[in-house]
Amino acid sequence: xxxxxxxxxxxxxxxxxxxxxxxxxxxxxxxxxxxxxxxxxxxxxxxxxxxxxxxxxxxxxxxxxxxxxxxxxxxxxxxxxxxxxxxxxxxxxxxxxxxxxxxxxxxxxxxxxxxxxxxxxxxxxxxxxxxxxxxxxxxxxxxxxxxxxxxxxxxxxxxxxxxxxxxxxxxxxxxxxxxxxxxxxxxxxxxxxxxxxxxxxxxxxxxxxxxxxxxxxxxxxxxxxxxxxxxxxxxxxxxxxxxxxxxxxxxxxxxxxxxxxxxxxxxxxxxxxxxxxxxxxxxxxxxxxxxx
Numbered sequence: 418x419x420x421x422x423x424x425x426x427x428x429x430x431x432x433x434x435x436x437x438x439x440x441x442x443x444x445x446x447x448x449x450x451x452x453x454x455x456x457x458x459x460x461x462x463x464x465x466x467x468x469x470x471x472x473x474x475x476x477x478x479x480x481x482x483x484x485x486x487x488x489x490x491x492x493x494x495x496x497x498x499x500x501x502x503x504x505x506x507x508x509x510x511x512x513x514x515x516x517x518x519x520x521x522x523x524x525x526x527x528x529x530x531x532x533x534x535x536x537x538x539x540x541x542x543x544x545x546x547x548x549x550x551x552x553x554x555x556x557x558x559x560x561x562x563x564x565x566x567x568x569x570x571x572x573x574x575x576x577x578x579x580x581x582x583x584x585x586x587x588x589x590x591x592x593x594x595x596x597x598x599x600x601x602x603x604x605x606x607x608x609x610x611x612x613x614x615x616x617x618x619x620x621x622x623x624x625x626x627x628x629x630x631x632x633x634x635x636x637x638x639x640x641x642x643x644x645x646x647x648x649x650x651x652x653x654x655x656x657x658x659x660x661x662x663x664x665x666x667x668x669x670x671x672x673x674x675x676x677x678x679x680x681x682x683x684x685x686x687x688x689x690x691x692x693x694x695x696x697x698x699x700x701x702x703x704x705x706x707x708x709x
Contacts, residue, residue: 452496452558453563454510455492455494455563460697461490461492462694463693463694464490464491464517466483466491466519466520467492467508467520467601468492468521468522468563469521469522469523470523470611471495471497471498471524472496472665473495474495475495475497475558476567476660476665476666477524477671477674477675478493478495478613479671479705480492480563480701481698481701481704482679482709483675483678484701485702486675486679486680487679487690489682489688490691490695492562492563493562501527501528501530502593504527505596505600508521512601512606517691519606520608523597524611524612524613525594526612528586528627529584529586529590557704560701564705566708567667568708569660569661570667571660571661573656574662585622585626586627591630598634608634609637609681610637610639611639611640612639612640613641614653614670614674615642615663619640624640639678639681651674652673653666653670653673658670658673
């Protein structure tokens with residue numbers, strides 16, 4: 418009887434100790450987040466322009482090309498499946514490291530995403546994120562200033578049909594979006610809100626909601642989707658410019674978007690490149706030049 422009590426007590430102690438250790442060994446960031454936080458790196462200090470959003474952004478904006486065309490430095494902090502709550506944290510963190518940025522490009526597709534982070538089990542988080550076995554951030558992505566390169570082509574189907582998602586953005590998410598705008602403005606940083614081409618995650622109704630808020634703050638909003646501004650802004654080829662049939666752009670689509678934004682920003686914002694710490698951007702352009 419006494420032995421059973423001792424065994425039971427030892428088991429409980431080990432169990433409690435194991436649970437406690439799991440809380441300690443979960444890293445604060447995963448490999449995807451480390452890519453997102455590239456604006457913290459020394460070689461990316463003194464950025465002229467901040468760039469925040471989800472995977473649509475990291476597939477659709479090329480900082481090295483933007484630098485070549487404008488002289489302005491930027492880092493693409495796009496992260497897959499990021500939600501508006503997380504973006505608020507990233508934008509707030511950005512200005513702790515980048516106090517001189519005068520423009521924030523904010524890709525707004527994440528505004529309708531729900532936070533699924535708490536739905537993963539703690540053991541799953543440990544397995545996927547721990548330093549011993551998690552994947553390191555791809556060095557080529559870091560070297561490309563956060564841009565995720567792809568030359569894959571997958572033709573879009575049903576291009577003439579508007580996106581199925583007609584549901585409106587939740588009021589709470591719109592409020593957080595406004596909080597993000599205020600964080601930028603409070604740091605003397607203008608904002609350019611964009612929605613990159615997507616046949617799977619956006620709708621005209623959502624575009625109207627975002628534009629109303631941007632108008633309220635006198636902030637420019639560019640929606641690159643076919644149903645609104647295809648002819649006026651940039652001609653996306655739905656047969657050749659996507660890597661996955663309508664959600665993420667490939668290199669040809671990203672080149673079109675980046676060059677358009679380069680021209681738009683030069684003509685609409687009074688930004689002077691600080692020309693500090695540009696060596697890594699020269700190298701980034703040389704690495705990707707042959708792919709453009």
